[in-house]
Structure formats: C-alpha cells, structure tokens
Amino acid sequence: MSVRAVRGAAGVAAFLLVAELVVRFWLAEGVVFPPPSLVLVEAALLLADPGFLAGVAATLLNWALGLLAAVAVAVPVGVALGALPAAERATRPLLEFMRPIPSVAIIPLAILLIPADVAMKASVIVYAAVWPVLINTLYGMREVDPLAKDSLRSFGFGPLAVLWRVSLPSAAPFVATGVRIAAGVALILAVSAELLAGGSSGIGVFVIQAGSGNRTDLMLAATLWAGAAGLVANTLLVAAERRLFRWHEARRGVAE
Structure with missing residues (x-):
C-alpha cells in the first residue's frame, strides 16, 4: 500500500x-443525528438488501447511459469547433450562456417534456456532463503543437490526416480529463434527478423513502455508497489515464 493511501486512510x-x-x-x-458507527453498520447491511442493490444498479445504469451519450456528443463537437476557429468564435456566446445554467434547475422542465423516466434522467445527465468534456476537448485542440501540424502538412498531408495523426492524439489526454470530471458530475445529477423526480428505484429514491420514515441513518448510509461509487469511478479513470497517456505525464513532468 502506498504512503498516499495510508495517509488517506x-x-x-x-x-x-x-x-x-x-x-x-x-x-x-x-x-x-446518527453517529458514524451506526451509519457504517447500516451501510454494510445494505449490501444484503436486494431492493437497495437494485436501486444502485438503476442509478449506475442512468449514469452510464448519460455519460456515454455526453461523450458521444461533446467530443465530436469539441473537435469540430477546435479545428474550425471561425465556428468556435460564432458559437462561443451560446456556449458561455448555456454552460453556467445549473443542471439541477432543468430537472423540472425535463420532467414535463420527457415522460419516459430513464430518458428524462439520462437527458439531464447528458446536459450536465457534456460541458466538462466539451470545454476540455476545445482546450486540448488549442494546445496542439502548431509546429507538428505544419511539419505534417509540409509532407503533403491534408487537413483530415493532420487532424487524425496530430490533433486528436495530442488532445486525447485533455478529453480523458474532461470525461473524468464529467463522470463525477453525471453521478451527482443521476442521484439528484431521482431525488426530485422520484421513480421506482435508485439511490435517490431509496433516500426519499428512508427520509419519509425518519431513518437518517439509512439516508446517510445510502449517500455513503453513492460517494463510494463516485470514488471508485474516479480511481479507475485516473488509473486508465495514467496507463494510456504515460507519454503525456512524462512530457508534463519535464516541462514542470
């Protein structure tokens, strides 16, 4: 076990x-207010509760669907805007207007416009998660070394080849960082949508039901598992980043 892990524990x-x-x-x-010892005991007992585990699965399903959709939308749009500065300048006012809108604020509107429960929650997650990926993709495209692009052009490669061989690999670490940030945001919105919209299952639904029975210990225990899910997702994504983009870490270390 690393020193950092020991200190964290x-x-x-x-x-x-x-x-x-x-x-x-x-x-x-x-x-x-329940003591942490009681909350930890209840959290352990929840692992044997089929209803709670089904709720966790439902929350993670909405989270995964929304995050994947956000990545599928944000990465191509970010690459296109980064490769076309005129288009980026034309859309920048709209992006800056929409980005600060609190994602939780659109949940009531989504409830009215989208009757399907899973589609409604996934759409809210998409709206929240798309911005970190989009902004980081744009930033990554701006950081591409112009000398590398000019060198490839000098050998007769066209714009698409330069994009595929230079711009996308260079921007990939920034995209990965955006995905990691978006994963945490998406989980927050997945639980928030359940808290506001309800539904048949989910961590947020379980919290509402526990709250209606004044079971603050169960509410905190369920919240603890939501935080644990976010921690695991972030840890896995950080490990994937370090494994896939070792060259980027090495280059950044030399630059620093």
Whole structure:
C-alpha cells in the first residue's frame, strides 16, 4: 500500500473518530443525528438488501447511459469547433450562456417534456456532463503543437490526416480529463434527478423513502455508497489515464 493511501486512510479514520465523539458527547440536546458507527453498520447491511442493490444498479445504469451519450456528443463537437476557429468564435456566446445554467434547475422542465423516466434522467445527465468534456476537448485542440501540424502538412498531408495523426492524439489526454470530471458530475445529477423526480428505484429514491420514515441513518448510509461509487469511478479513470497517456505525464513532468 502506498504512503498516499495510508495517509488517506488515516485521515478518514481520524475524521470518523472525531465525528463519533462529537455526535455522542457534544451534539446539542434535541438534535437527532446518527453517529458514524451506526451509519457504517447500516451501510454494510445494505449490501444484503436486494431492493437497495437494485436501486444502485438503476442509478449506475442512468449514469452510464448519460455519460456515454455526453461523450458521444461533446467530443465530436469539441473537435469540430477546435479545428474550425471561425465556428468556435460564432458559437462561443451560446456556449458561455448555456454552460453556467445549473443542471439541477432543468430537472423540472425535463420532467414535463420527457415522460419516459430513464430518458428524462439520462437527458439531464447528458446536459450536465457534456460541458466538462466539451470545454476540455476545445482546450486540448488549442494546445496542439502548431509546429507538428505544419511539419505534417509540409509532407503533403491534408487537413483530415493532420487532424487524425496530430490533433486528436495530442488532445486525447485533455478529453480523458474532461470525461473524468464529467463522470463525477453525471453521478451527482443521476442521484439528484431521482431525488426530485422520484421513480421506482435508485439511490435517490431509496433516500426519499428512508427520509419519509425518519431513518437518517439509512439516508446517510445510502449517500455513503453513492460517494463510494463516485470514488471508485474516479480511481479507475485516473488509473486508465495514467496507463494510456504515460507519454503525456512524462512530457508534463519535464516541462514542470
């Protein structure tokens, strides 16, 4: 186990210990809040709950569908805008207007316009996740070495060949970073859509049901697993980035 992992585990353990002491001995009288030990026990028990596991599967399905759709839309658009500066300048005002709109704010509108539950939640996730991928793709296209492109053109290669051989490989690490950021955003929106729109299953639906029964321990336990899913997704994507783009890490280290 690496030193970073040990330090991270020690930090989490220290936080849980302090939270346990605060809840049990210093929390104001009348404030009902479950101690971390109880939340952890309930979180472990949820792994044997078929209903909760089905909800996790439903949330992850919506998350995956929305994230894949966002990547499929944002990467080609980002590459096209990055390769065509005139088009990027023409669309920049629209992008800057739409990007700051809170994704959660469009959930009520999506509920009205899209009757299908999965399609509605996936569309909200797409809207939220498309921006990190699009902006990072644009940034990656801007960072392509112009000398490399000119060198390829000097050998008679056309625009498409330059795009395929130079621009896309150079922008790929930035696209991967955008996907990793979008994965976290997509998970947030997947749970938020369930909290606001409800449905038959999902982590957000489970939280609503637990809240209706005043089971704050179950609410926090379910939220803990949502955070764990995000942590696992981020860890896997970081590992994939480092494995696929070692050359980019090495070049950045030399530059720094």
